[in-house]
Amino acid sequence: VKEFGDPSVLKVAKIAIPKPKAGQVLVKTLAAGVNPVDTYIRAGKYARLPTLPYTPGAEACGVIHEIGPDVKDLKVGDKVWQKGSITGTCAQYNVCTAQDAIKLHDKITSTAGAGISIAYRTAYRALMQTGQARPGCNVFVHGASGGVGLAAVQIARAYGMRVIGTASTEKGRNLIQKNGCHVALDHSQTDRKAYLEQLVKATDGKGADVIIEMLANKNLNFDMGAVARRGKIVVVGNRGEIDNVNCRMLMMREASVVGCMIAGSTEEEEAEAISAISGGLASGALSPVVGETFPLEDAPAAHVEVIEHKHGSAGKIVLCPFSGEAE
Template sequence: MKAIRIYEFGAPEVMKLEEVPDPKAGPGQVVVRIRAVGVNPVETYIRSGIYPKPPTPFTPGADSAGEIESVGEGVTKVKVGDRVYTAGALTGTYAEKALCKEGQVQPLPQRASFAQGAAMFVPYGTAYRALFQRAHAAPGEVVFVHGASGGVGIAAVQLARAAGMTVIGTGGTEQGRQLVAKEGAHHVLDHRAAGYLDKVLELTKGRGADVILEMLAN
C-alpha cells in the first residue's frame, strides 16, 4: 500500500509517499481501508518538530474514515465491510490502510460521507469537550466562538446551535464569515474590524457571553 512516511522533522517536504507493507490485524485489532483522511493542525506541529517527537520513521494522522478490511481475533464490535471513522490509529492515517485497536473505530452512518467521517474525531471531540465537559454550556446561554471558521470552530458552532445556545462567531475573511453563518451562527463578526468586541456586548445587551471559545490564537 501507499503511505506518507516521515524520517526527519521539518517543512512539508519531509513527507515522503512510499510503498509499505499492508498492516495485519492482530488480536483486538482491525485494518481500515481508508477512503478519506482528516488533516489537523497538530499534525503539522508534530511534523515540524515543535511537539514531542515520535520515533522515526512514522506515518502521521489520527482522523480518517473508510471500511473495515480485516479483523483480528476477539474483535466483536465491527465486521469486515462496516463503514467506520477512526479516533486514532496504531499506524497513522495518512495511508491507504490503517491498523487500529477495535476501540479506535466507530460506526459511520450511511447518511454521512467518508469526508464527513474523517472530520469527526479531533475537531468535534475538541469542540464537544470544550463546550460541554469544560464550560458546561447549557441551552439558552450565549457562546462566543472567537475564530469560528476552522475545523474546531465550525464544529463548536454546529454543536452549540444544536444544543439551543445563541451563537456568536467570528471570521477574518468574507468567505470565512459566510461559512460561519451557513453552519449556524446567529451573529457573525469580523475579528479584523476595529471595535468588534464591543458588538458582543451590544448583542448581549451589555451582559457579555456566557461561554467563550478562543480559537483565534494570533
C-alpha cells in the same frame, strides 16, 4: 516521515500493508483529516513525538478491510470513523484498535467522516465539559470557520445556545451563519474597540458566558474584555507566548481562563462525547463541513493550508489516499 522538519519532509512511499493483531482492525482509508497538531509533530515541536520513521495522521474515515482476533462488534465492510490509529491514517490502509473505530451512518460521506474525530470531540469537550455551557447562554466562538469552530457552532446551536462566531472572510462568515451562528463578526477588523462593541451588543450587553478560543496568543487580551461576569474562556488553540496580559479584567468579572485538550478526557467523558456526537450525526443536527481536499501526494500543501489558511478558513482539510474513491 523520515526526519522532522518543514512540509517537504512528507514523502509518499510504498510499504507493506499492516496486519491487525488481537483487538485491532485494518481500515481501508478513504479520507484522512489534517490538523494543526499534525504539523507540530512533523516539525518535531510537540511534547510527545513518534519514533522515526512514522506515518502521520490520527483521524480518518474508511471501511473495515480485515479484523484481528477478539473483535466482536465490527465486521469487514463496516464504514467507520476513527479517533485514533496505531500505524497512521495518512496511508491507503491503517491499523487501529477496535475501540477507536466508530460505526458511521451511510449518509455521512467519507470526506465528512474524516472531519469528525478531532473537531467534534474537541468542540464538545471545550463547550460542554470544560466550558459547562448550558442552553440559553451566550457562546462566542473566536475563529468559527475551521473544523473545530464549525463543530462548536453546530453543537452550541443544537443545545439551544445563542451563538456568536467570527471569520476573516465574507465566505467564512456566510458559512458559519449557515451552520448556526446567530451573529457573524469579522475578527480581522483593525478597529478592536468597534469589534468589542459589536460583540457586546450581540450579547445584549452581558458579554459571552463561554468563549471558545482558537488562537489564544493573539486573542486572549480581547477575550478578557469580552467575557461575561463569571464566564469562561476555554483555550483550544495557541501558537506562541502572550505579551502584556492584564488579568485585572478577569478579576473584575470573576472570570476564568482554562485550557482544554481531548487527551485529558476520562473514559466516562470520552464515552459521553462519543454518544453525543453519534446522536447528533444520526439526527442531522451535526454535519461536518469539508473545506479543501488533497490527494495523498499533496500532503505538504495540506500541511501548509491547515496553518496558513491563505484564503480564509472554511471547513476541514482532508487527504484522500485513493484517487476518486472518497465521496
